Amino acid sequence: MADKKVEAITSMDEDFAQWYTDVVVKADLTGYTSVKGFMVLKPAGYAIWELIQSQLDARFKETGVENVYLPMLIPEGLLQKEKDHVEGFAPEVAWVTHGGLNELQEKLCVRPTSETLFCDFYQKDITSYRDLPKVYNQWCSVVRWEKETRPFLRSREFLWQEGHTAHATAEEAEERTIQMLNVYADFCEQVLAIPVVKGQKTEKEKFAGAVATYTIEALMHDGKALQSGTSHNFGDGFAKAFGVQYADKDNQLKYVHQTSWGVTTRLIGAIIMVHGDDNGLKLPPMVAPTQVMIVPIQQKKEGVLDKAEELRERLSKVARVKVDATDKSPGFKFAECEMRGIPLRVEIGPRDIENNQCVLVRRDTGEKISVSLDELEAKVSELLETIQKDMLETARAHRDSHTYEARNWDEFVDTVENRPGFIKAMWCGDTECEENIKAQTGATTRCMPFEQEELSGVCVCCGKPAKKMVYFGRAY
């Protein structure tokens, strides 16, 4: 335990759930509120979301997405128009029954997701093939009345983006569904340094009202899976329920084909659980609100604080950088930098100044590097890039070394019990087997990956001929 610098965090090997809660609290990401199941996103937590939002939004816009904003309330009658959808969501929505001093004639639910609102809007806004495609997205919060809540992973209100598109053809809708899944996967890997498995959800696990749901699945440090983003193809089901039609070039009225896709503040939970360690949070540089913290050593000595400020000024051209000039001890400041996940620490003291150098300390590896002040900007830029890449490779190595194959039931059970991680196994395609596996092991189908392999030819549960290789795992 000599390495453990902040005593307040539970060790992750001892109690991962408690470790997670400790990190969220000690890194000052969220706060509790008087409203059960609702949280405050504090500056350190919200700033990560802002970086996710701005970079993901830029990627959306490169593919032609336009942002809009729709109402936060949905009339009951609108929610009920698509049968599967209302069954999926009605049990977990919050109902507004009074507006001002009057009872409403029709109650309104706080949006749990906005398919019905977009359909209602598209029904009014689309008349001709010239109006297609509509490739709209909104950034907002949604409410789902969950029974058990955990910061970022499951809460009664969360922030997200929801893309909703309408297309002339089924092919175009399917193409957009996959395109956005790929945007999510690339974003997770390149920006969040989280490798993901891409695949399709089973019938049982797909979204209420969708023809097909695609997912990206990430593996957390404890070997549990986290569904990190989904993309749905609705076919023309919603269009038929809501009467969303367009006049095609041949002057025939046709139904549009729709998609939706979303990621949430859950991604912050993924960052914590993929990268964190017993010293706290580890943020990939691309989503670190502070990328470099300069810690002056013996800061009361003449010239030290001035030098620290000079370095901050220089580094501000290449990174998001701060100086910690508080009256805390350097050791305390180091521990705090680590707790908050700041990727790179710069130590600068009187002797360093004399030698025209400083010490850089990587949060991901703990490595210390002496650097001449003449090459500070270049070295910091280079190191931030290296950290970003190395964090992805470390996460990938962990994911790969915790991905197992099970060829029969005994192997499957043994793996679930003793080797937490992804389990690749063959499946016959029957929901019954899926439910059996869940009931007996707690593992669920994460996805049918796009990259299929042939493992054994038969279903790991019933032994009948297999149709698909599936990623299984216990999940958040």
Add this chain to the structure above:
Amino acid sequence: MADKKVEAITSMDEDFAQWYTDVVVKADLTGYTSVKGFMVLKPAGYAIWELIQSQLDARFKETGVENVYLPMLIPEGLLQKEKDHVEGFAPEVAWVTHGGLNELQEKLCVRPTSETLFCDFYQKDITSYRDLPKVYNQWCSVVRWEKETRPFLRSREFLWQEGHTAHATAEEAEERTIQMLNVYADFCEQVLAIPVVKGQKTEKEKFAGAVATYTIEALMHDGKALQSGTSHNFGDGFAKAFGVQYADKDNQLKYVHQTSWGVTTRLIGAIIMVHGDDNGLKLPPMVAPTQVMIVPIQQKKEGVLDKAEELRERLSKVARVKVDATDKSPGFKFAECEMRGIPLRVEIGPRDIENNQCVLVRRDTGEKISVSLDELEAKVSELLETIQKDMLETARAHRDSHTYEARNWDEFVDTVENRPGFIKAMWCGDTECEENIKAQTGATTRCMPFEQEELSGVCVCCGKPAKKMVYFGRAY
């Protein structure tokens, strides 16, 4: 009417309210929804809000503001803690009474504003003088159950930012209140090209629970005033109601002093009504999602579309630029550019290409300028800056020429009836006179401006000695 290119818009002189609605619809800014009083912000409208948000947020952050996110629902008990506040807001909130399938033990309102939530949060989060100041802000939507609604100006849900700060001293709180009012005023002038009058609201018009409310007031084209942003000093009233205390350096428990300040999507309404004309919207370049539209002339001729695309590529380095390569006629495209308020249009046809030139057309003045293609980027940058400045000066000239002085009651009534605009007049400070003036003329106190003048020495209503010069006006 020869100048009126789009017949679908009502002339503003004929019916300003209808002109406004026509512009909102024809410029495709908003859409109606199935939820009464709620609107859709369509891409053209939401993109303006995104530009407002990103530029205002950058200005906030320069002053040390940090963003957070608090719950959208407020328990009834929390809303009731501050007496004036609950009286001000309880009659117009939406109540959530059921979560999932169960009735809630305590009903929750959808936030109409978040003072109570921030107090509850600060009560938990602030313990010592080291925790101060807190200078937090959130971007979100709020709900107020208004009876009459108009796009952007008044709707049951609107987007806004709400800053909420906590300080150790009364002086610091007052300083922050004024600082943020100045941020708003500068932003309106420099980014939205809207000149504003800064001042304090009267007792009658101040925010529910505030010690002092400051406002920026803008004058619309029809001579009506629009309150465009407010900044409130709460003193320690909320802190006492919610028990928000800190241990000072002297180890004494003291109450914090708080402020809040906000602007909303109403600013888009202001842009429309300050700058627009009978051809539609006029966007200041700094908030124009498309700043330059390239319209190819005789686009079927060889080389025209290629050239247009080449110019787009070149101009994309200095402006937000698009090409309209649809099969509509150039005349139709011109009218559409004007309707949507695009600041600068580039016309490029075969003869222009031959002469190595193009024609630039300003939306604000209609001026046409032939420009050599060799100096295209420089000329476009320069013109966008000129348009931004000229639009402010035009709006300022309109505001100044519609600001009147009234020295006695007859002058006051005559001005309200015959010369729509701001009326500067002296006031004794009594709410009774304020209410009389409103009842008899429909004009309300807009603000007691920071720049006071002495006009007549006596109250324009009762003739008693005056205390303040006030801006009056009919208002949205």
